[in-house]
Amino acid sequence: MQLSLGLRAALLSVLLFVLFIAAWEAAVSGGGKAADLDPEYAKLMGATAVTGASAMPGPGEIGLKLWQHVTDPFYDNGPNDKGIGIQLGFSILRVLLGFGLAVILAIPLGFLIGMSPLVYKALDPYIQVLKPISPLAWMPLALYTIKDSNLSAIFVIFICSVWPMLLNTAFGVASVRREWLNVARTLEVGQLRTAIAVILPAAAPTIMTGVRISIGIAWLVIVAAEMLVGGTGIGYFVWNEWNNLSITNVIIAILAIGVIGMVLDQVLGWFARLVAYQE
Amino acid sequence: MFQDPFDPKARLGCSCGEHASQHDHDIAERQKLAADEEARDSRVVDAAIVRALFPQDATRRAFLQAVGAGTALAAINEFFPLAAAREAFAQGTGKPEKTDLKVGFIPITCATPIIMAHPMGFYSKHGLNVEVIKTAGWAVVRDKTLNKEYDAAHMLSPMPLAISLGAGSNPIPYTMPAVENINGQAITLAMKHKDKRDPKSWKGFKFAVPFDYSMHNYLLRYYLAEHGVDPDKDVQIRAVPPPEMVANLRAENLDGFLAPDPVNQRAVYDGVGFIHILSKEIWDGHPCCAFAASKEFVTTMPNTYRALLKGIIDATAFATKPENRKQIAEAIAPANYLNQPVTVVEQVLTGTFADGLGKVQKVPDRIDFAPFPWESFAVWILTQMKRWGQITGEIDYAGVAKEVFLATDAAKLMAEVGLTPPTATTKSFSVMGKAFDPAKPEEYISSFAIKRV
Numbered sequence: 001m002q003l004s005l006g007l008r009a010a011l012l013s014v015l016l017f018v019l020f021i022a023a024w025e026a027a028v029s030g031g032g033k034a035a036d037l038d039p040e041y042a043k044l045m046g047a048t049a050v051t052g053a054s055a056m057p058g059p060g061e062i063g064l065k066l067w068q069h070v071t072d073p074f075y076d077n078g079p080n081d082k083g084i085g086i087q088l089g090f091s092i093l094r095v096l097l098g099f100g101l102a103v104i105l106a107i108p109l110g111f112l113i114g115m116s117p118l119v120y121k122a123l124d125p126y127i128q129v130l131k132p133i134s135p136l137a138w139m140p141l142a143l144y145t146i147k148d149s150n151l152s153a154i155f156v157i158f159i160c161s162v163w164p165m166l167l168n169t170a171f172g173v174a175s176v177r178r179e180w181l182n183v184a185r186t187l188e189v190g191q192l193r194t195a196i197a198v199i200l201p202a203a204a205p206t207i208m209t210g211v212r213i214s215i216g217i218a219w220l221v222i223v224a225a226e227m228l229v230g231g232t233g234i235g236y237f238v239w240n241e242w243n244n245l246s247i248t249n250v251i252i253a254i255l256a257i258g259v260i261g262m263v264l265d266q267v268l269g270w271f272a273r274l275v276a277y278q279e
Numbered sequence: 280m281f282q283d284p285f286d287p288k289a290r291l292g293c294s295c296g297e298h299a300s301q302h303d304h305d306i307a308e309r310q311k312l313a314a315d316e317e318a319r320d321s322r323v324v325d326a327a328i329v330r331a332l333f334p335q336d337a338t339r340r341a342f343l344q345a346v347g348a349g350t351a352l353a354a355i356n357e358f359f360p361l362a363a364a365r366e367a368f369a370q371g372t373g374k375p376e377k378t379d380l381k382v383g384f385i386p387i388t389c390a391t392p393i394i395m396a397h398p399m400g401f402y403s404k405h406g407l408n409v410e411v412i413k414t415a416g417w418a419v420v421r422d423k424t425l426n427k428e429y430d431a432a433h434m435l436s437p438m439p440l441a442i443s444l445g446a447g448s449n450p451i452p453y454t455m456p457a458v459e460n461i462n463g464q465a466i467t468l469a470m471k472h473k474d475k476r477d478p479k480s481w482k483g484f485k486f487a488v489p490f491d492y493s494m495h496n497y498l499l500r501y502y503l504a505e506h507g508v509d510p511d512k513d514v515q516i517r518a519v520p521p522p523e524m525v526a527n528l529r530a531e532n533l534d535g536f537l538a539p540d541p542v543n544q545r546a547v548y549d550g551v552g553f554i555h556i557l558s559k560e561i562w563d564g565h566p567c568c569a570f571a572a573s574k575e576f577v578t579t580m581p582n583t584y585r586a587l588l589k590g591i592i593d594a595t596a597f598a599t600k601p602e603n604r605k606q607i608a609e610a611i612a613p614a615n616y617l618n619q620p621v622t623v624v625e626q627v628l629t630g631t632f633a634d635g636l637g638k639v640q641k642v643p644d645r646i647d648f649a650p651f652p653w654e655s656f657a658v659w660i661l662t663q664m665k666r667w668g669q670i671t672g673e674i675d676y677a678g679v680a681k682e683v684f685l686a687t688d689a690a691k692l693m694a695e696v697g698l699t700p701p702t703a704t705t706k707s708f709s710v711m712g713k714a715f716d717p718a719k720p721e722e723y724i725s726s727f728a729i730k731r732v
Contacts, residue, residue, distance in 0.1 A: 044639065
């Protein structure tokens with residue numbers, strides 16, 4: 001009997017995962033002999049120096065640590081030591097704020113650009129120059145002028161996530177089919193009503209694509225921004241564990257960043273399907 | 280003298296006859312009383328500071344006898360704004376204007392007094408609720424202090440100077456009330472170089488320092504040049520954030536670094552490097568990091584400032600005692616502060632450490648916490664900045680040094696409270712056996728074979 005495609009894919013996924021973990025475990029557990037050390041001296045040294053353990057943690061070690069984080073995600077031991085749940089919460093909040101501001105600005109402005117070739121041509125050079133600027137380049141300027149590290153991080157997310165939405169909105173609005181607009185004109189529909197009843201639904205799938213790209217960028221940016229300003233958030237968590245050379249925690253943070261990024265993307269993907277239409 | 284009572288221009292006298300009226304007399308009396316109180320308060324402040332610096336009576340007396348009280352206070356003035364402290368005291372022992380404070384730090388052992396004052400209760404003892412906040416880098420510490428997210432912060436000792444002088448931004452008057460640590464750095468090399476202990480064999484090496492404008496950079500350059508290795512031509516020196524130093528050493532991307540601890544000890548702990556020499560072997564007693572606050576903070580919140588500084592001075596005095604070092608290591612090692620294994624921090628603070636070559640070394644003064652930031656320290660730093668081309672042209676060495684350590688203000692204030700301003704605010708010292716005369720900086724620079732001027 002042939003198993004369904006979904007089940008076979010799931011089995012293959014599990015197999016790949018097991019192979020990957022096994023290869024990983026084999027790679028880090030091999031080699032390394034215990035060094036011949038004076039016991040007093042050995043007490044002052046770490047495991048990698050004494051037992052010849054690999055500097056790279058194995059999957060077991062990471063699983064154990066991950067379990068600790070998952071079971072106690074919201075502890076708070078002062079400003080520099082908070083659970084991974086709290087750190088992720090701060091990051092998500094910042095992303096949603098910066099991203100929300102970007103949506104508020106980008107969609108109306110994108111509409112304007114898409115509807116008016118004049119505005120499009122006038123603003124295009126600015127957009128082209130501002131679009132490729134890295135978040136890390138904005139950060140010092142933001143810190144210096146805004147004078148608040150939290151607001152600076154939000155600003156950087158805003159400025160980096162605004163462009164894909166703006167361009168996609170403009171593109172979607174500009175490429176609404178002429179016939180539909182002509183029909184609206186024949187029916188003597190007002191400008192505003194045309195925008196809301198004809199252009200918006202027609203451009204919605206393109207706009208949502210831009211929004212989805214933007215949230216991905218915003219989530220990429222937050223880690224870099226928080227590594228730079230410190231304080232709280234998953235980016236700060238990575239930086240802090242990097243200071244401690246704790247590769248285990250860095251890997252766990254990478255996993256967490258990946259999972260949250262996926263969730264954010266899926267949520268917007270669901271929204272995108274809501275507004276999709278079949279011609 | 281008898282005045283004509285019928286003269287309309289005659290003035291009414293007072294009881295002592297020196298004032299125009301009884302009212303004026305009362306005002307003068309009150310002023311005199313206040314001045315007396317002020318002088319007494321100044322003495323109280325001075326005594327408290329001297330006691331905090333030299334908690335042991337015998338040491339304090341020996342020191343005061345050796346240099347005289349005036350000179351001692353002058354010296355303390357260098358790194359402790361006595362003026363501001365006295366002013367603060369004069370306003371009474373009022374409650375702090377603000378009890379919730381934020382102090383930023385970089386997670387290295389140089390920040391020990393600032394950090395330990397939190398877990399060990401030195402801040403709360405003085406009625407403050409201080410949050411010590413780990414910060415990602417020197418530039419961020421600077422920005423967050425300038426934009427008032429932090430009330431005070433841990434900085435590299437040249438930073439308050441740069442901010443005061445307006446290097447790179449609008450000048451903002453800064454004070455450097457305490458130097459954090461002396462010594463406490465080291466040159467660490469990758470394990471593969473354990474047979475290359477002679478710096479002459481280091482040509483082609485790649486080195487790292489944490490910051491271009493740091494004692495680390497100047498000490499490494501000095502050390503290399505003394506051994507005939509040109510730090511710009513024969514080797515490469517880059518600025519690398521401390522945690523990346525250990526990773527790069529492991530990846531054989533670096534041959535060595537001169538870094539703050541616990542980075543050096545961490546490299547040993549992880550088995551990727553060994554400690555070639557401690558920075559104290561280059562210059563015993565060199566300054567490194569500082570505790571800094573804006574002048575605005577000092578003047579607008581004198582009570583808070585006094586309490587904060589008391590906490591830091593208290594902690595510094597506690598940290599100078601070797602018997603307390605283990606306890607401090609345990610307090611500052613957790614994730615909330617340095618986020619390092621306790622044994623690494625303990626090895627740095629106690630000076631009993633594995634050197635990476637199989638020996639346990641005992642150097643109790645590997646790091647220390649009661650420094651005197653003499654003006655001559657600043658002059659030395661300036662000579663090295665000029666030597667390596669970081670600054671050019673005519674430099675008013677003594678003037679800049681004075682500006683940093685606010686010695687002019689201090690001298691003025693000392694005279695006001697009846698002390699004799701010091702005639703000398705510098706001391707000589709030697710770096711790698713070569714004596715430094717702060718009065719002749721240009722001659723010092725030209726005496727080096729390897730230089731960029």
